Amino acid sequence: MTDDKGQDSDFEKIREDVVHIEEDLRKELHHHNLFPLIAGGLAVFFLMTSMVVAMPFMFYTATPSSIAHEYTPLEAEGRSLYTSLGCFYCHSQFNRPTDWATGNTSQAGDYVYDQPHTLGTERTGPDLAQIGGQRPTIWHELHYRDPRSVSPSSVMPNFGFLSDEQIEALIAYIQYEGGKNLETENFQPQVPSNYQNASNPFMSLMMEVAMDYNASSQEYTGDPLLGDNWADIFNDGKQLFTEKCLACHGCSGNGQGPYARHVLTRPANLNERIMNYPGDYFHFWRLSEGVPGTAMPRWMLSLNETTRWKIATYEMSFVLGAIRTISGDVSDTEGDVFANSTKITPPINGTQQEFEEGQSIFLLYCAQCHGATGQGDGPTSITSPGGYISPEPANFTESGGDFPVYGRYVWKVQEGVETTNMPPWKFALSDEEIFNVIFFIQSFSTPEDYNAKWAPQYADPFAQNLMR
Amino acid sequence: MLYTHFQVILHTMSVKLVNQFDEADKIAKYWFMFSMLWFPVFTTFGFILAIKFFYPTFLVDAEWTTFGRLRPAHVNGALFGIVSSGLLGAMFYIVPRLSARPLYKPTLARVTPFLWNIAVLSGIIMIILGNTQAREYAELPWIIDVGVMITLGIMAYVILGTIMMRREHKLYVSLWFFAGTMLWFPIVYFIGNVMWNPPTGALEGVIDAIFGWYYGHNVLGLWFTTLGIGVWYYFIPRISNRSLYSNTLSLISFFAIAFFYTGVGGHHLLQAPIPEWLKTVAVITTALMMVSVLTFAVNIGMTLRNSWHQIITNMPLRFIVFGFICYIFVSIQGSFQGLRSTNLYLHFSQWPVGHAHLALLGAFAFTAVGVTFWLVPRITGKKLYSDRLMSVTWWLGFTGFIFFMSGMTVAGIVANSAWAQHMTVASALPMLQPHFIVRAIGGGVIVVAAYIFAYTIIRTFLSKPPVNTITAPNQEMVVKSQ
Numbered sequence: 031m032t033d034d035k036g037q038d039s040d041f042e043k044i045r046e047d048v049v050h051i052e053e054d055l056r057k058e059l060h061h062h063n064l065f066p067l068i069a070g071g072l073a074v075f076f077l078m079t080s081m082v083v084a085m086p087f088m089f090y091t092a093t094p095s096s097i098a099h100e101y102t103p104l105e106a107e108g109r110s111l112y113t114s115l116g117c118f119y120c121h122s123q124f125n126r127p128t129d130w131a132t133g134n135t136s137q138a139g140d141y142v143y144d145q146p147h148t149l150g151t152e153r154t155g156p157d158l159a160q161i162g163g164q165r166p167t168i169w170h171e172l173h174y175r176d177p178r179s180v181s182p183s184s185v186m187p188n189f190g191f192l193s194d195e196q197i198e199a200l201i202a203y204i205q206y207e208g209g210k211n212l213e214t215e216n217f218q219p220q221v222p223s224n225y226q227n228a229s230n231p232f233m234s235l236m237m238e239v240a241m242d243y244n245a246s247s248q249e250y251t252g253d254p255l256l257g258d259n260w261a262d263i264f265n266d267g268k269q270l271f272t273e274k275c276l277a278c279h280g281c282s283g284n285g286q287g288p289y290a291r292h293v294l295t296r297p298a299n300l301n302e303r304i305m306n307y308p309g310d311y312f313h314f315w316r317l318s319e320g321v322p323g324t325a326m327p328r329w330m331l332s333l334n335e336t337t338r339w340k341i342a343t344y345e346m347s348f349v350l351g352a353i354r355t356i357s358g359d360v361s362d363t364e365g366d367v368f369a370n371s372t373k374i375t376p377p378i379n380g381t382q383q384e385f386e387e388g389q390s391i392f393l394l395y396c397a398q399c400h401g402a403t404g405q406g407d408g409p410t411s412i413t414s415p416g417g418y419i420s421p422e423p424a425n426f427t428e429s430g431g432d433f434p435v436y437g438r439y440v441w442k443v444q445e446g447v448e449t450t451n452m453p454p455w456k457f458a459l460s461d462e463e464i465f466n467v468i469f470f471i472q473s474f475s476t477p478e479d480y481n482a483k484w485a486p487q488y489a490d491p492f493a494q495n496l497m498r
Numbered sequence: 499m500l501y502t503h504f505q506v507i508l509h510t511m512s513v514k515l516v517n518q519f520d521e522a523d524k525i526a527k528y529w530f531m532f533s534m535l536w537f538p539v540f541t542t543f544g545f546i547l548a549i550k551f552f553y554p555t556f557l558v559d560a561e562w563t564t565f566g567r568l569r570p571a572h573v574n575g576a577l578f579g580i581v582s583s584g585l586l587g588a589m590f591y592i593v594p595r596l597s598a599r600p601l602y603k604p605t606l607a608r609v610t611p612f613l614w615n616i617a618v619l620s621g622i623i624m625i626i627l628g629n630t631q632a633r634e635y636a637e638l639p640w641i642i643d644v645g646v647m648i649t650l651g652i653m654a655y656v657i658l659g660t661i662m663m664r665r666e667h668k669l670y671v672s673l674w675f676f677a678g679t680m681l682w683f684p685i686v687y688f689i690g691n692v693m694w695n696p697p698t699g700a701l702e703g704v705i706d707a708i709f710g711w712y713y714g715h716n717v718l719g720l721w722f723t724t725l726g727i728g729v730w731y732y733f734i735p736r737i738s739n740r741s742l743y744s745n746t747l748s749l750i751s752f753f754a755i756a757f758f759y760t761g762v763g764g765h766h767l768l769q770a771p772i773p774e775w776l777k778t779v780a781v782i783t784t785a786l787m788m789v790s791v792l793t794f795a796v797n798i799g800m801t802l803r804n805s806w807h808q809i810i811t812n813m814p815l816r817f818i819v820f821g822f823i824c825y826i827f828v829s830i831q832g833s834f835q836g837l838r839s840t841n842l843y844l845h846f847s848q849w850p851v852g853h854a855h856l857a858l859l860g861a862f863a864f865t866a867v868g869v870t871f872w873l874v875p876r877i878t879g880k881k882l883y884s885d886r887l888m889s890v891t892w893w894l895g896f897t898g899f900i901f902f903m904s905g906m907t908v909a910g911i912v913a914n915s916a917w918a919q920h921m922t923v924a925s926a927l928p929m930l931q932p933h934f935i936v937r938a939i940g941g942g943v944i945v946v947a948a949y950i951f952a953y954t955i956i957r958t959f960l961s962k963p964p965v966n967t968i969t970a971p972n973q974e975m976v977v978k979s980q
Contacts, residue, residue, distance in 0.1 A: 067669070067674050071674070071677075074756045074757035077757070079685070086773060087701075113630070113632035114632065115561070115564065116632075119570075119634075124769070127769070131920075138772070140771070141703045144702065146706050149767065151634060152846055152850075153847070154551075177554070187550065187555075188554075188558045
């Protein structure tokens with residue numbers, strides 16, 4: 031029995047030892063296993079976190095860029111709508127260097143007033159970083175209420191549930207994205223510095239003669255010498271315009287010359303465009319350097335500076351009207367002198383074919399001002415709504431007395447009319463085209479007038495019987 | 499019969515047979531219930547969003563049904579509702595077993611699934627009503643962030659406590675990852691959500707984007723990935739009954755993740771005006787993520803050698819291994835699309851959306867579903883309601899996912915190539931429509947699978963336990979005196 035007891039106690043002792051050893055071993059294992067993993071894992075985590083988060087936070091500051099601005103209360107309200115409606119899930123707000131035609135590459139300084147950021151991650155819709163001013167305000171309103179009414183391929187939800195005030199706020203935010211203000215003259219690109227100080231050398235002369243000119247009575251009462259100077263410059267500019275510009279911009283500057291249909295980007299409507307130019311220097315820059323992406327050439331390569339200024343000066347008449355320092359009588363007299371010296375009669379027979387050619391030339395070139403029915407009421411004539419060509423173009427219906435002889439027609443068409451927008455067509459049309467178009471224009475006169483004056487001058491029965 | 503006798507004997511001895519993992523399993527069960535409930539709900543949200551891409555006037559009459567509100571609801575619901583709940587359930591199951599001890603502070607731990615899911619649900623309701631912080635992945639309002647932080651704190655306390663006081667000598671690799679996650683993620687969450695600035699939860703300017711994407715990518719890298727890897731390291735060897743191939747490879751992947759993954763956030767901003775050196779750090783760490791991914795892939799792949807046939811016979815393993823394969827795919831895809839040149843081409847389209855779904859749906863949600871299918875019968879001691887429905891879930895989920903994923907990826911490439919040719923965004927949209935429709939069809943099939951999954955699991959919970967069988971045959975029993 032005692033042996034048994036001794037054996038038992040020995041066994042207990044051994045078991046206790048084993049338990050101790052086991053516990054020691056466990057402790058050791060715990061320390062060796064968990065600590066280095068946790069410490070190492072945290073160390074590398076903090077190292078990287080301090081690099082990618084703490085370092086930018088402490089050392090990276092952006093100064094506000096030219097397009098950054100503090101939000102007005104209305105814009106701030108619009109921005110909070112933008113974020114709470116989740117617009118940024120589909121619209122990113124940064125232009126990348128590779129992006130095309132959406133504005134300048136975004137810089138950190140553009141975003142200094144944004145909290146939270148709305149850079150976005152997707153372009154289900156277009157990028158909005160610099161959307162401001164790219165579309166009219168009414169467009170945005172229609173777009174929010176029914177996106178597909180203005181952008182047919184859009185998959186944007188309708189935001190018709192927004193109140194008018196909310197839509198106004200949203201538009202305020204969107205229109206100022208990119209920091210553009212919406213003043214019309216600021217829609218223009220930046221003019222290079224070497225053009226910023228360019229000024230029109232003929233401007234002072236123009237101002238002087240303009241002061242002595244009454245546009246409604248078409249009377250010039252100023253110094254005749256100055257008037258002649260002006261007429262020279264104006265007519266030089268007009269001739270150059272006829273030679274260089276008319277083919278695309280049209281004789282009335284409305285951008286609908288005969289070549290307009292052949293170019294992808296429509297030629298400028300000079301009346302609209304020049305009216306919105308920030309100044310002469312801008313006009314001169316466009317004229318000199320051309321317009322990238324259009325057929326507008328760099329005229330500085332073929333014309334000298336004075337010549338370019340003369341063209342620019344002439345083109346001003348598409349906005350302000352021509353200053354008629356030389357009265358219409360001068361042109362009539364010159365025409366009569368020409369008629370008497372040449373005794374000119376129609377060099378064409380007056381066939382139907384000639385008539386139709388004349389008609390097509392008239393519609394292509396002349397109808398812009400004189401109107402398709404020859405009443406001086408073309409779309410650009412001052413007598414039409416929205417028209418600007420002043421003094422008003424001739425009305426051929428009432429002009430029986432205006433053209434007593436054929437030579438006056440030929441003179442006025444070939445040489446133009448001084449200090450008006452009637453161009454010297456000899457620089458744009460052939461003689462034959464001019465004769466054909468005169469034949470067509472004569473058909474606007476009253477039958478008595480035509481039969482008395484013009485019908486006998488033509489050999490062909492078509493012309494003789496045209497108005498009978 | 500034998501078991502009944504055994505119980506009678508134990509009863510007379512006034513002791514009771516107790517499973518030492520009961521408490522942890524109960525908590526895991528709650529997590530799985532939430533995950534299962536959210537699955538159909540938030541995938542339905544996603545389906546509605548997919549429809550809106552080709553039927554834009556669908557559900558636009560009220561603010562809260564517009565795309566901008568449903569999208570964050572879907573994303574947060576899927577991330578923190580579906581996937582987090584599933585993976586956390588698995589974690590609560592795994593950690594006590596690998597530590598060979600009951601869960602530390604089980605009563606405290608029991609509040610976590612409820613606190614977390616109530617916080618997430620109320621946060622999503624707030625987002626839908628327009629109260630959002632408007633930072634992608636970090637939309638939850640500040641007060642919800644506080645709830646999430648408290649839950650994370652409790653979980654860290656419980657899980658780290660369990661691991662520290664474990665009875666098992668060895669510290670299995672899954673435990674490293676869970677311990678790491680519990681330490682890293684609360685910090686990531688706090689910094690990324692800018693929680694010291696409650697009114698907006700944001701900073702001013704591009705710094706906010708840097709913080710936002712530090713969080714945005716690490717919610718994936720130091721939360722889903724590290725939880726998921728812990729789950730794969732446990733369940734793939736466990737279900738396929740193979741021992742892990744290499745501890746050294748695990749060690750490499752662990753430290754590679756902790757170091758490299760932390761820095762990749764900047765690759766979301768590669769063409770944005772953030773400091774160039776930060777982009778370089780992001781690109782380098784993104785590329786070096788391959789170290790972690792390939793070591794993990796080799797480790798699991800070698801563990802499964804000669805055992806791949808089990809994914810044919812074992813349906814839950816099939817889900818989990820599919821998740822593992824998707825994780826490898828998405829990581830390699832991620833490393834390549836995070837390079838400057840590829841990112842320049844692929845950014846902004848539906849391609850990255852596909853990438854995100856490959857990770858969260860393909861890799862982690864499939865894994866969570868597999869784990870749920872495998873564990874719920876074991877935790878509850880009930881037989882799975884229907885093996886056939888589990889099979890239907892797989893085939894619908896898998897087929898749907900293929901169409902879903904390819905729809906988005908192709909839509910992305912089409913859009914990217916159109917933009918590269920200087921087409922405008924709006925003019926390229928009509929070309930994407932067929933792919934949007936394919937995406938919605940695939941997504942719709944996945945939603946059907948989600949409902950079948952939820953139905954199967956609910957019926958399993960509701961079924962009666964079989965009588966006279968030992969509740970959990972493969973679990974350790976200990977005798978605890980009453």
